[in-house]
Amino acid sequence: MTSAIRHQLPSRMLERSWNVVVVGAGGTGSAVLPSLARLHHAMLELGxxxxxxxxxxxxxxxxxxxxxxxxxxxxxxxxxxASLIVNRLNALMGTNWRAETRRF
Known part of the structure; x- marks a missing residue:
């Protein structure tokens, strides 16, 4: 008999925005950021x-x-x-994200 694994999020993750910092908007960053924007949209649509x-x-x-x-x-x-991709996603996905054109 196998037991079911149940994943639970800490309650604070369901009560407020998730703060995410992405360092680098090049190869990996430019691939990850559109997916984060889609996740943001889905989260809002689901309440x-x-x-x-x-x-x-x-x-x-x-x-x-x-x-x-x-x-x-x-x-x-x-x-x-950073400015390009953030401005693009803000316009397309309705996010209000920020770009910092400096080193982290």
């Missing part, structure tokens, strides 16, 4: 009181070699990665 409150740190700008390997486009070259 969570605050979803995810995210701050992204990255002092790097988009280079031509980043296009195609990361979540950026040719017209993004020269712009700060």
């Amino acid at each position: 969570h009181p605050g979803g995810i409150d995210c701050t992204v740190f990255d002092d790097d700008t988009v280079s031509p070699t980043n296009v195609g390997r990361q979540g950026f486009y040719p017209n993004d070259v020269g712009e700060y990665k």
Whole structure:
């Protein structure tokens, strides 16, 4: 006989926003952030009181070699990665996240 494993969240995670800091908006960050935005949206739709409150740190700008390997486009070259992706997600997903264009 096997026993069922039950996962429980601490009550504080159900009562307020989750504070998330993402360090780096390049390869991994540009792949993870859209999924975090979708999770934020799903949490709110399911009744969570605050979803995810995210701050992204990255002092790097988009280079031509980043296009195609990361979540950026040719017209993004020269712009700060953190600002680009956060502004894009805020506009598309209704988040109110912050970008810090400096090192963590």
